Amino acid sequence: MVVGSLQATPDSSPAGAFPAPGNLTLDNYVAVNERINLLQGLVNSGIFTGGVLLGTVVFGLLAGYALAVLSFRGRGTIFALVLLVQVIPFQLLMIPLYVMIARNYGLSDNYLGMILPFFISSVAVLIFRQYFLQLPKDLFNAARIDGASELRILWSVAIPLVRPALLTVVLLTFIGPWNEFLWPFLITKEASMQPLAVSLANYISSIAASTANPFGSLLAGAVVLAVPVVVLLIIFQRQFVSNDIGSGVKG
Template sequence: MTRTTTWWRYVLLAAAAIVFAFPFYFMVVGAFQENPTNTPDEMFPISGWTFGNFTAINARIDLLGSLANSLIFTAGVLLGTVTFGLLAGYALARLDFRGKSATWVLMMLVQMVPFQLLMIPLYVQITRSYGLGDTYLGMILPFGINTTAVFIFTQFFKALPKEMFEAARIDGASELRILRSVAVPMVRPALVTVVLVTFIGPWNEFLWPFLITKDTSLQPLAVSLANYISNAAQSTANPNGAILAGATALAFPVVILFLLFQRYFTASDIGAAVKG
């Protein structure tokens, strides 16, 4: 590629990167401003910094409580996904058992059926039949085992050399032991990928916890912030600042996790997981 053909790539990419990053800049700066600006010439403020927006939103939606709820919701999903996902992924990749092809068919079904179609029956099932409305368990259950994670585990386990497993079996190790002491240590990168992919689901989820939590003390931050945006914002002195402060609190845990672990988040993993 010659030098003359590359400069426009940088111009294109830089312009796109500004479009993609600007709303984040606006969000973070606005979250710490006494009066977030709406005019372009005040885009680089030098004064008026404050933590007041966080205090203001905290007075309305209990920021820490909501963050804790988001964390419990996410941790529950992660626990279910890692425990049962590892077991299922290992079985699908390395074991020959009855029902294996049925499991594959079920996984395809899960990838194809949109959650929104299941919204009404799941709502009836979980709130009426199981009585789990307004509980953490009811929030976690529909996301309990992330199918994408099962795909990722299966692929990583398949890539391990066959001899390793045969040797462990000849030594008389049980399958559970092989999984724990041989297979899992070999797929640490898969674990990080799965944690990242799974984390963003429940952490960012709005619709489901919104449907089943009426009790505000149980609502994750995505739900309480949305309620604040659609109802309460009018009655706050600086609603824009408070909204941006809430948005920052919800966005940052994920952004930081991603920046720390982004090398585990590669195109091939995601593509493979989506394509199955």
């Protein structure tokens, strides 16, 4: 994908994976940036994804902790509903969600309207719950004896011990909204507010064919969209390895 985005003349043969220096250019990036603002698209994607990440982590931690550590009536029923939500495809809910958010709440052409449907993730709740269940109950009981509140226990005792789960949720959550284009496209038609994935989808459907090198321009946009995900994966991969090594050391 990177090589194709740098080719002045497309070469899809195996030899094209090692292009001649004279066939390398940045014109494809310039061409796609002239039609869609790549920087603005990245900023919009960051706002959308950042809002989803914030809600997913906060509510996932709170709900996962409650379902795993606290004892209250109906806990099993709530957990069953969390599992049930996962079998309902988002596409089935898209039309009623659009009517509720765009028409009833008036949040069309609004970042909040993009974020709300993804603000709470049942997958994150399940992941945090399973990790919290693995922690010894004596840790929480000792903190309660010392007078710590449940929020204090969650912040000071539970969260530091479920760091791998936190990183997993961030990675899984980031990829979804970062690549989401259908829901933001429904909520806003303002080009200045559309995430990069939406702008690229519009570019592919209506503009790319008219450019000098449609193949290279498409790949250039795809590279820009993929770079933040790859960087995040590389950074977090080091944290995963560190956590795995530390978990095998006693004392």
